[in-house]
Amino acid sequence: MKLGKYSLGIGDRFSHEGVAQLRAIVRANQKGLEISPVWNKSNREHMYVHSHPADVRVEADAAVATLGFSGKYFVDADHINLGTVGPFVETADFFTLDVASFIGKESPESEVKAFVTSCSKYIGNLAIPGIDHTIAVSEELLEKLASQFLAAAIQAGEIYNYLKVAKGEGNFITEVSMDEVETPQTPVELFFILKMIADKGVPVQTIAPKFTGRFNKGVDYTGNVDQFAREFEEDVLVLDFAVKEFGLPEELKLSVHSGSDKFTIYPIMSGIIRKYDKGLHVKTAGTTWLEEVIGLALAGGEALVAAKFIYSSALGRKEELCAPYADVIDIDDLKLPSVEEVSAWSSEKFANTLRHIPDHPDYNPNLRQLIHVGYKVASEMGTTYTDLLKKHAELIGKCVEENIYERHLKRLF
Numbered sequence: 001m002k003l004g005k006y007s008l009g010i011g012d013r014f015s016h017e018g019v020a021q022l023r024a025i026v027r028a029n030q031k032g033l034e035i036s037p038v039w040n041k042s043n044r045e046h047m048y049v050h051s052h053p054a055d056v057r058v059e060a061d062a063a064v065a066t067l068g069f070s071g072k073y074f075v076d077a078d079h080i081n082l083g084t085v086g087p088f089v090e091t092a093d094f095f096t097l098d099v100a101s102f103i104g105k106e107s108p109e110s111e112v113k114a115f116v117t118s119c120s121k122y123i124g125n126l127a128i129p130g131i132d133h134t135i136a137v138s139e140e141l142l143e144k145l146a147s148q149f150l151a152a153a154i155q156a157g158e159i160y161n162y163l164k165v166a167k168g169e170g171n172f173i174t175e176v177s178m179d180e181v182e183t184p185q186t187p188v189e190l191f192f193i194l195k196m197i198a199d200k201g202v203p204v205q206t207i208a209p210k211f212t213g214r215f216n217k218g219v220d221y222t223g224n225v226d227q228f229a230r231e232f233e234e235d236v237l238v239l240d241f242a243v244k245e246f247g248l249p250e251e252l253k254l255s256v257h258s259g260s261d262k263f264t265i266y267p268i269m270s271g272i273i274r275k276y277d278k279g280l281h282v283k284t285a286g287t288t289w290l291e292e293v294i295g296l297a298l299a300g301g302e303a304l305v306a307a308k309f310i311y312s313s314a315l316g317r318k319e320e321l322c323a324p325y326a327d328v329i330d331i332d333d334l335k336l337p338s339v340e341e342v343s344a345w346s347s348e349k350f351a352n353t354l355r356h357i358p359d360h361p362d363y364n365p366n367l368r369q370l371i372h373v374g375y376k377v378a379s380e381m382g383t384t385y386t387d388l389l390k391k392h393a394e395l396i397g398k399c400v401e402e403n404i405y406e407r408h409l410k411r412l413f
């Protein structure tokens with residue numbers, strides 16, 4: 001099973017927007033692209049909204065049937081480990097093996113030795129084609145890399161072997177993710193991580209490293225853009241070289257998590273993958289939930305009241321809702337509007353404040369991030385919320401489609 005060159009992860013918290021999301025991809029594909037949609041949902045999201053992995057498969061199949069979509073599509077068991085993968089086995093065909101928590105864990109001395117020995121040909125000045133500087137590789141560096149990353153690669157091998165038995169070889173896509181950590185992985189680290197993953201027999205098709213800078217949820221990239229550009233380009237070249245050196249799948253490409261709304265770096269990413277004719281996977285999720293709230297606001301009446309309720313509740317429970325996302329949001333409390341202020345807003349004012357159009361005078365990234373983490377409030381509203389989604393499906397669907405097509409796919413691919 002192959003993912004294809006371009007793919008977009010389209011997470012959908014409440015599983016009502018599959019058709020609208022797919023419409024955006026169909027529109028892009030009508031322009032001559034071939035983007036595979038991947039409906040991704042993590043175990044964490046399922047727990048927060050009390051959904052089941054099978055629901056994602058139902059949504060994906062239904063969207064594909066509704067639009068008569070004939071391309072490849074996938075269902076991603078996002079950020080799973082050995083403890084959580086079970087319920088995803090039957091209905092997912094894309095698995096994101098999250099081994100971040102094994103970074104820095106000790107691995108058997110014999111494995112470390114074997115790794116260092118197997119890399120002896122790289123000792124000296126390692127030249128990666130396309131990268132304009134060589135990398136000094138010593139035995140000490142290899143030992144250090146093994147002590148940092150080998151346990152994670154071993155874990156990836158264990159999860160992969162479990163899936164190989166459960167699903168059959170070649171019947172699923174394998175991604176390895178290491179993004180949910182504090183320290184970014186450098187291109188040279190990525191090269192040797194891929195060696196370790198290849199040694200464990202994991203046919204990785206996408207890898208999600210932690211990049212330089214902040215990938216905050218639902219808002220633009222913040223960080224050193226030049227450094228990101230350099231690192232991203234080197235990562236692309238590292239992957240190309242690793243495929244040839246380690247016999248990894250030709251399809252191997254980068255996966256960018258929390259990838260929605262990173263408008264500043266889309267032209268950079270797009271330029272680099274074009275320059276080298278490479279593929280890319282970008283994961284999004286919360287950006288679609290935010291469009292639901294925008295659509296509700298625009299619908300007015302009780303739907304606007306619901307949108308305001310979500311904001312005011314999230315404001316009152318800010319600490320609780322933000323806690324699990326501490327590393328991926330930056331909210332300036334002083335710039336959050338008060339409940340009184342928001343209660344007087346019109347549909348347009350609410351939508352313009354929330355919608356991610358950075359140069360719009362009403363746009364407020366603080367409110368946007370707070371609502372991003374506020375989906376728990378909507379989940380607790382139960383059918384009150386989902387009935388509104390059904391009632392205003394057309395308007396919300398337009399927002400969802402426009403966001404993915406105009407602001408994401410057009411800029412990325």
Ligand SMILES: [Zn+2]
Nearest residue numbers: 177179257258
């Ligand atoms: Zn991730």
